[in-house]
Amino acid sequence: MKSRTFKILYIGFLMFNLPLLAQNTNQTIAEKLGYPADAKLLIIHADDAGVSHSENMATIKGMENGIVNSSSIMVPCPWFPEIAEYARENSEEKDFGLHLTITSEWKDYKWGSSHSNTEVPSLINDYGYFYPLVDSVVVHANAADVEKEIIWQIEKALMFGIDVTHLDAHMGAVMSTPEFLEIYIRKGRKYRVPVLLSREIESFNQVQSKMELTSKDVIVDNVYQVNPDSFKSGMEAYYTDVLNNLEPGLSCILIHLATNNDEMKAVTKEHPDWGSEWRQNDLDFFTSDKARELIEKNNIIMVTWRELRDKIVRAD
Secondary structure: OHHHHHHHHHHHHHHHHHHHHHHHHOOOHHHHOOOOOOOEEEEEEEEEEOOOHHHHHHHHHHHHHOOOOEEEEOOOOOOHHHHHHHHHHOOOOOOEEEEEOOOOOOOOOOOOOOOOHHHOHHHEOOOOOEOOOHHHHHHHOOHHHHHHHHHHHHHHHHHOOOOEEEEEEHHHHHHOOHHHHHHHHHHHHHHOOOEOOEOOOOOHHHHHHHHOOOOOOOOEOEEEOOOHHHHHHOHHHHHHHHHHOOOOEEEEEEEEOOOOOHHHHHHOOOOOOOOHHHHHHHHHHHOOHHHHHHHHHOOEEEOOHHHHHHHHHOOO
């Protein structure tokens, strides 16, 4: 009798709540965060913190004096401890994730594993550093070593006291194959943080069908980044166009901040694309009054990865 009564009550509960459950399942990211369904949400995200002192200082400036509201840290890089300290001391106010790194692209400025080169040999070239190009990673790296290195970087960041808000991928290397992309997504799930995902990723559909992405997997609708042609024609014009034409949904603008000084010129030697001048231009625009005015004029709502983590990925 008790069992029958329970079943009747349970069926009644489902009949009453199914519309609500379906509604919650079909909610947009904006609605999950408490905004209208058609809201324009934006993360202005600075990559490469930890690369150099210049990168760190510019990133901090962009977050404190500009409209940059998120950044990600490269754990294997020489200036990691400096930005880790800042992230730890400002964990309640600033949004820092990890720029998972298995490449080392600059000519004379290099790094290797965050823990042990000998334990991830397929990631390390003959000179003892990560490979400079993603193509080389695809050819040489095995998934087991990629997974080890990702775990080491996350655990080291946590050991340094960083409140990790999300994961993303330096040069896209840790999502450059379906196997790597699956590992990347699974690590986000394990540590209960969103990972930067877009349907534009080459192997996204293949991995999605295999892994059955859920409502807690955050998919960014639009990812914007200056390319070399836009850099040559003017970065201010590019960003102005993006902000004036931003569509509803979740968008992310990926930028790289540094000052065009001797340190950064040496780091980016013989590499004008994403180089020292490029990074100074990013810093100048995203600390400008014009950038703030464009955000306000276009009714853009600034959101952070922490919000996505706490209100979606870690929501009960």
